[in-house]
Each structure stands twice: as C-alpha cells, then as structure tokens.
Amino acid sequence: MAEQVARKAGDSAAPPRREAGAFLRDPRVRAVLYQILVLGGVILLVAYLVSNTMDNLEERSIRTGFGFLSNEAGFYIGETTFVAYEASDSYGQAFVVGLLNTLRVALLGIVLSTIIGAIVGIARLSSNWLIAKLASVYVEVMRNIPLLLQLFFWYGAISFLLPSVRDAITVIPGVFLSKSGLQYAVPVSHPIHPWMGLAFLAAIAACVVYYKWAKRHQAETGREPNLLLPSLGMLIGLPALVWLAGGAPTQMDVPELATFRYVGGTSVTPEFLALLLGLTFYTAGFIAEIVRSGIVAVAWGQTEAASAIGLSRTLVLRLVLLPQALRIIVPPTTSQYLNLTKNSSLAVAIGYPDLVSVGNTTLNQTGQAIECISIMMACYLTISLSISFFMNWYNKHIALVER
Amino acid sequence: MRRTKWFAAATVAAFVGAAGVAQAGDTFDSVMERGTVRCGVNTGLAGFSIADDQGNWTGLDVDYCRAVAAAVVGDSDKVEFVPLSAQQRFTALQSGEVDVLSRNTTWTLTRDVSLGIHFAGINFYDGQGFMVPADLGVDSAKQLDGAEVCVQTGTTTELNLADYFRAQNMSFKPVVFEGFEESLSAFFAGRCQVYTTDKSGLAAIKSVDAPNPDDYKILPETISKEPLGPSVRRGDDAWFAIAKWVLIALVQAEESGITSDNIDDMKANSDNPMVKRVLGASGDMGEKLGLDPEWAYRAIKQMGNYGEMYDRNVGMESPLGLDRGLNAQWTDGGLMYAPPIR
Numbered sequence: 016m017a018e019q020v021a022r023k024a025g026d027s028a029a030p031p032r033r034e035a036g037a038f039l040r041d042p043r044v045r046a047v048l049y050q051i052l053v054l055g056g057v058i059l060l061v062a063y064l065v066s067n068t069m070d071n072l073e074e075r076s077i078r079t080g081f082g083f084l085s086n087e088a089g090f091y092i093g094e095t096t097f098v099a100y101e102a103s104d105s106y107g108q109a110f111v112v113g114l115l116n117t118l119r120v121a122l123l124g125i126v127l128s129t130i131i132g133a134i135v136g137i138a139r140l141s142s143n144w145l146i147a148k149l150a151s152v153y154v155e156v157m158r159n160i161p162l163l164l165q166l167f168f169w170y171g172a173i174s175f176l177l178p179s180v181r182d183a184i185t186v187i188p189g190v191f192l193s194k195s196g197l198q199y200a201v202p203v204s205h206p207i208h209p210w211m212g213l214a215f216l217a218a219i220a221a222c223v224v225y226y227k228w229a230k231r232h233q234a235e236t237g238r239e240p241n242l243l244l245p246s247l248g249m250l251i252g253l254p255a256l257v258w259l260a261g262g263a264p265t266q267m268d269v270p271e272l273a274t275f276r277y278v279g280g281t282s283v284t285p286e287f288l289a290l291l292l293g294l295t296f297y298t299a300g301f302i303a304e305i306v307r308s309g310i311v312a313v314a315w316g317q318t319e320a321a322s323a324i325g326l327s328r329t330l331v332l333r334l335v336l337l338p339q340a341l342r343i344i345v346p347p348t349t350s351q352y353l354n355l356t357k358n359s360s361l362a363v364a365i366g367y368p369d370l371v372s373v374g375n376t377t378l379n380q381t382g383q384a385i386e387c388i389s390i391m392m393a394c395y396l397t398i399s400l401s402i403s404f405f406m407n408w409y410n411k412h413i414a415l416v417e418r
Numbered sequence: 419m420r421r422t423k424w425f426a427a428a429t430v431a432a433f434v435g436a437a438g439v440a441q442a443g444d445t446f447d448s449v450m451e452r453g454t455v456r457c458g459v460n461t462g463l464a465g466f467s468i469a470d471d472q473g474n475w476t477g478l479d480v481d482y483c484r485a486v487a488a489a490v491v492g493d494s495d496k497v498e499f500v501p502l503s504a505q506q507r508f509t510a511l512q513s514g515e516v517d518v519l520s521r522n523t524t525w526t527l528t529r530d531v532s533l534g535i536h537f538a539g540i541n542f543y544d545g546q547g548f549m550v551p552a553d554l555g556v557d558s559a560k561q562l563d564g565a566e567v568c569v570q571t572g573t574t575t576e577l578n579l580a581d582y583f584r585a586q587n588m589s590f591k592p593v594v595f596e597g598f599e600e601s602l603s604a605f606f607a608g609r610c611q612v613y614t615t616d617k618s619g620l621a622a623i624k625s626v627d628a629p630n631p632d633d634y635k636i637l638p639e640t641i642s643k644e645p646l647g648p649s650v651r652r653g654d655d656a657w658f659a660i661a662k663w664v665l666i667a668l669v670q671a672e673e674s675g676i677t678s679d680n681i682d683d684m685k686a687n688s689d690n691p692m693v694k695r696v697l698g699a700s701g702d703m704g705e706k707l708g709l710d711p712e713w714a715y716r717a718i719k720q721m722g723n724y725g726e727m728y729d730r731n732v733g734m735e736s737p738l739g740l741d742r743g744l745n746a747q748w749t750d751g752g753l754m755y756a757p758p759i760r
C-alpha cells in the first residue's frame with residue numbers, strides 16, 4: 016500500500032531512478048555538499064595549526080595553560096576602578112582591574128559621546144549659520160584626524176599646560192588641578208552611603224512609575240503633568256532624606272599636598288582624562304553625522320505637517336522627528352559604541368592601565384602570549400556582544416509599532 | 419590540563435601558528451643562505467643601540483651583532499637590525515623574526531626557562547636606579563615615598579620597582595607606558611617625579627635624551643641586579659653555541675691583549691697558545707663550532723675586543739662616560755671572565 020502511494024507520487028513528481036550525476040547536479044544537494052567540504056577544510060587547517068603550534072611550544076619549552084593566573088603578579092597598577100589591588104595580588108586580579116578600567120572609560124565615553132554627538136548633529140541642521148558651520152567644522156576635524164594623534168594631543172596638552180603638583184591650581188577649595196590630574200575632596204565613607212545609593216535606585220524606579228502614570232493621565236485627560244520637577248525632586252530628595260536620617264554626616268576627605276603629590280580625596284588621572292576626552296570627541300564626530308542623517312532621512316512632509324498643526328520647532332523635533340529618526344540612528348550608533356570600546360585599547364600609548372595594558376604586561380612577564388591574548392579577546396568579545404545585545408533590544412523596543 | 423592546553427592552542431591561529439616554520443638547527447643555514455644576520459636591537463638607547471640620521475647603527479649591543487656577522491658571514495656589515503620595544507622583543511625572537519636578540523635584556527629565570535629562549539652570556543652587568551629632577555630636593559631613593567614613577571612596561575624594571583617599594587614599606591604610583599619615547603617625554607614634561615630603569619639606560623637618557631643633562635640627577639641606590647646579555651631561540655644548539663662563543667672570544671681577546679690594531683701582528687708572531695687558538699693559527703676551535711678557523715679573528719679585527727667596544731660605546735670615550743666597574747676583566751677586579759677557548 017505504502018509502496019503504491021510512493022510510486023504514484025514518484026510517477027507524477029520525479030523520474031523513478033536518478034543517476035549519480037543528476038544527484039550531484041541537484042542544487043540543494045550541492046549546497047550541503049559544499050558546506051561539508053568547506054567545513055572539513057577549515058577543521059583540517061585548524062587542526063594543523065593547533066598541532067603545529069603545540070609542537071613548537073613544546074619543543075622550545077614555552078609554558079602553556081592558564082595556571083599562571085593565580086600566581087602573584089608582582090607589578091603595580093596605577094589606577095583602579097572599584098576594586099583594590101596590590102602587587103602581591105594575582106595575575107587574574109590584575110586582569111580584572113584592567114577590565115574594569117576599560118569598562119569605566121568605555122561606558123563614560125559612550126554616554127558623553129552620545130550627548131555631544133546628538134547636540135552637534137542637531138546643531139549642523141540649525142538655521143543659525145554660525146552654529147551650523149561650527150558644527151560641521153567640528154565633525155570634519157574630529158573625523159579626519161587619527162584617534163591616536165588626538166590622544167597624544169590631549170595628553171600633551173594636559174601635561175604641558177597644567178602646572179606641576181607643587182603649584183597646583185585650586186579650582187575651588189578642595190579641588191586641585193595639576194600635571195598629576197584632578198584631585199578632589201570626597202565625603203569620608205560612612206555606613207549611610209550605600210543606603211543613599213539604594214534610595215537613588217528607588218527614586219529611579221519611582222520616576223519610571225510616575226512617567227507611565229503621566230502618559231496614561233495625558234491620554235485620558237489631554238493634560239500633560241509636569242515631568243521634570245517631580246522626577247528631580249525624587250532623584251535628589253530621596254537620597255537627601257536618607258542622608259538626613261543618617262545624621263547628615265558632612266566630614267570630607269580633603270586632598271593635602273604631601274612631598275610629591277596630593278594625597279587623600281579621589282583623583283582623575285591625566286591618562287584617564289586624555290583617553291576619555293579623545294574617545295568622546297572623536298566618536299561624537301561620527302555620532303553627529305549619524306544623528307544628522309537620521310533626521311534628514313525623515314520625510315520633509317512630516318516637518319511641514321507638524322508645523323502646520325502649530326507645533327513649535329522644539330516640539331517638532333521632540334515629538335515628530337526624533338522618534339522616527341531614532342529608528343535610523345540606533346543601528347549605526349551601535350557600531351560606533353563598539354568602535355569606541357575597542358578604540359579604548361589605544362590607552363597603552365598614553366599610559367592608562369586598561370585591559371590591553373595589563374594584558375600586555377602580564378604577557379611579557381609570563382611569556383604566555385596565547386593565553387593572555389585569548390583572555391583579552393574573550394573580554395572584548397563579551398563586552399561587544401553585550402553592547403550589541405542591549406542595543407538590539409533597544410532597537411526592537413523603539414521599532415515602528417504597526418497598529 | 420589537556421583541556422586548557424587545547425583551548426590555548428585553539429586560539430593560536432592568529433599569531434604563533436605561522437611561526438612554526440623555523441626548525442631546530444637551521445638558523446645557521448638560513449643566515450648563510452640570506453647572507454645576513456637578523457638582529458633584534460633597541461629602538462634607540464644611546465650607547466647600546468641607536469641609529470643615526472643616516473641609519474647607521476652603533477652601540478655595545480649593536481657591535482655584538484656585528485661581531486656575530488663577522489664571525490659567521492665574514493662581514494660585520496651583513497646585519498639586518500630590527501628595532502624592538504621591550505614589549506615586542508621576546509615574541510620577535512620566538513617567532514623567528516630575528517636570529518639573535520641583543521637588546522639590553524636582563525637574564526632572569528622566567529625568561530630563560532619559560533619563554534623559549536636561551537641567554538648566550540652577559541655583555542653588561544647593570545643594576546636598576548632612579549633619576550629625578552635635580553631641583554626635586556631628593557638625594558636618596560629612601561625619600562621617594564609617595565612619588566609618581568614613570569616606567570616602561572614589559573621590563574624587569576616594572577617588577578623591581580614594586581619589589582623595592584614593598585621592601586622599603588613605601589608607596590608609589592606607577593605611570594606605565596608601552597613606548598620608550600612616550601615614557602621619557604612624560605617624565606621630561608613633569609608628569610612623574612621619578613624615572614626608573616637600568617642605570618646604564620639612565621646614564622644614556624641623562625646625557626643624550628634630556629633637554630638639559632644638568633637638570634636631572636641619578637640617585638646613588640642600585641636596587642637590583644640586571645645582567646644584560648644576548649639571547650637566541652631555543653631548540654638550535656649549534657646556533658646557541660656560536661652566539662655564546664663569539665661573546666666569549668671578544669672577552670678573551672681583551673684578556674689576552676688582542677686588539678683590532680695589533681691583531682695581524684699577534685696572529686703572525688704570537689707564541690701564546692691561547693692567542694693562537696683564538697685567532698685560528700692553531701687548533702680546530704672554528705671547526706668545532708661549525709665555522710672556519712678565522713671566525714674570531716674576523717670578529718675582533720672588524721669590531722675590536724670587548725674592552726674596545728665598551729670604551730667606544732659606553733665608556734670614557736662616549737657621552738655616557740661609564741667606568742668599567744663590574745664590567746672590568748676579572749684580572750682587574752671585575753666580572754668579565756671568559757671560559758677557556760680550548
């Protein structure tokens with residue numbers, strides 16, 4: 016019975032028996048076959064390289080394996096983010112310090128370059144001739160000078176223009192600026208501080224809830240409640256309340272001049288500052304262009320229609336242009352964020368201890384190049400994928416909702 | 419262990435994979451085929467290896483490379499110099515980019531045992547020191563508590579620095595640069611109060627790189643032992659022997675009083691058995707190394723003995739003006755001691 020059905024189907028669709036040649040000419044078969052061949056080739060090549068390398072490493076008795084990560088590093092790192100580090104800590108901990116330093120400069124750079132990029136991009140479309148021209152000069156300059164040179168420029172500017180530590184500029188009492196960077200007073204750590212942080216987070220959550228409610232309220236009544244004041248009030252007020260409840264500690268850790276430099280308080284080093292400025296201004300140039308082209312890409316009729324119903328220029332931008340432009344802006348901006356993060360590895364040139372700087376030092380002290388490079392690659396890959404993941408999510412979130 | 423090894427190996431293709439071509443024992447052959455010795459040197463450290471504006475390399479480390487070329491290829495000019503930063507040097511040697519690394523490199527256990535290289539000897543006994551601006555008001559390294567120190571990465575310097583401050587129970591803040599130039603300009607611009615490296619390097623920096631040498635001073639303390647010497651890739655014993663014995667021959671020549679000036683006279687007339695063996699007038703030293711009998715003769719004739727190289731590049735005849743100190747012959751109370759050439 017089944018045989019009969021099969022033959023019937025065979026009769027009508029394809030000839031009952033195929034020769035080998037015809038089988039190979041079938042595009043579907045061929046597609047699979049080629050993929051298998053390519054895959055096999057790649058596997059062979061990788062296997063060859065791997066075994067060749069293992070042999071060579073073995074022959075020259077170059078050490079392999081990740082065991083070194085728990086050995087004592089023995090070198091200091093000039094600045095750390097969030098975690099403490101000593102020369103007696105392990106290579107693994109040194110890597111963490113480098114990674115956090117990279118994340119710090121990358122995250123700050125992303126936020127700042129987005130803000131500056133958006134402002135400059137919108138400014139390029141300004142009807143004010145001077146503003147528009149200044150913005151295009153900015154974009155051209157930033158995009159056409161290699162980033163490395165810009166980093167050297169900022170670093171050089173900081174180390175040549177600023178006075179030496181002993182003649183530091185007192186910006187405001189407790190804040191000192193010199194070749195050694197910006198040293199400023201911070202509150203002496205107090206058990207209430209973590210609670211203030213929590214209060215701030217709670218305030219953010221409250222703002223989100225309030226914002227949702229405001230939207231609904233506007234949809235129902237047509238009146239838009241004031242957004243700015245209540246949110247600011249919550250963001251500042253809640254932590255302030257907690258601070259008061261904690262006895263309002265006001266003691267400050269003020270930097271003081273020791274023999275060579277200011278000690279106490281916290282500092283922003285010239286290396287960090289130069290890297291942050293370089294990355295931010297450079298990337299902002301690209302983001303500005305993306306923002307501009309995103310806005311220009313929204314059909315002109317939209318602006319006309321919006322003006323026709325009496326919206327002000329700012330409202331046209333905020334309510335009509337930007338929401339639509341954002342859909343065009345987000346994907347290319349994502350790759351700028353990735354670029355910024357990867358470019359931060361130029362830090363080694365100006366002495367900022369980022370992941371690559373620490374990784375290279377470790378590589379050189381241990382000689383375990385393959386391991387160190389793979390750790391660095393894995394870190395950058397993880398950071399890049401996280402950024403992409405987040406931005407893709409955001410992109411979906413703002414995508415056109417068909418109604 | 420196996421698994422980590424495989425993971426490490428799998429990430430390799432990017433760089434070491436291609437380096438696998440060099441086989442044991444063939445450095446000599448490829449040098450002869452090429453007609454030049456590829457020598458890894460410093461990017462620019464006066465007295466050790468520095469290129470002038472015509473691209474002529476000079477220095478103690480450079481002269482050693484030339485001596486190897488004279489002994490092996492026959493001509494001290496048959497050297498390709500490959501300038502390497504502290505960071506790049508070992509990879510360059512491991513991957514076969516250079517045949518010899520002669521670049522003020524300290525002999526340490528880790529480097530010798532786990533980097534896939536062999537040290538061929540010591541051509542300069544050094545130690546690490548500190549340099550500060552003269553007007554800083556500091557006379558001793560013990561007063562450096564809390565200072566900012568500019569240092570180059572990938573060096574023993576970086577580690578000694580940490581060790582020293584830990585041992586003295588003092589704190590400091592390192593500013594670490596990958597490039598030599600960058601580390602120097604940061605120091606000269608006043609970013610750090612202290613610069614640290616080998617004392618020979620400090621002397622070179624003070625006399626040649628500093629805008630005004632008198633504005634800086636080198637502190638008296640020597641905080642480490644830095645035996646600097648040339649190295650070769652592991653796995654090629656024949657080449658290792660050549661690199662080692664060329665250096666020994668240069669030192670022995672000084673001890674035996676052979677100079678680039680009197681060498682022909684000595685070769686023709688000396689009855690001293692050691693001199694005759696070194697210069698190839700008797701014995702089969704060259705043959706044992708796989709070279710011709712005049713290998714050492716050529717090296718000394720063209721480059722001078724170790725003492726001549728020293729005086730010319732880092733000694734009293736040079737801007738560095740370093741006295742022989744530990745680098746004097748053992749007969750003069752120094753550490754230069756050539757094992758017997760016999």
Ligand SMILES: N[C@@H](CCC(=O)N[C@@H](CS)C(=O)NCC(=O)O)C(=O)O
Nearest residue numbers: 461503504523524573574598615619
């Ligand atoms: N002897 C030490 C330090 C050698 C070293 O690299 N010194 C630095 C500072 S003098 C240098 O030569 N830099 C030149 C460069 O990287 O081009 C070592 O072997 O690690």
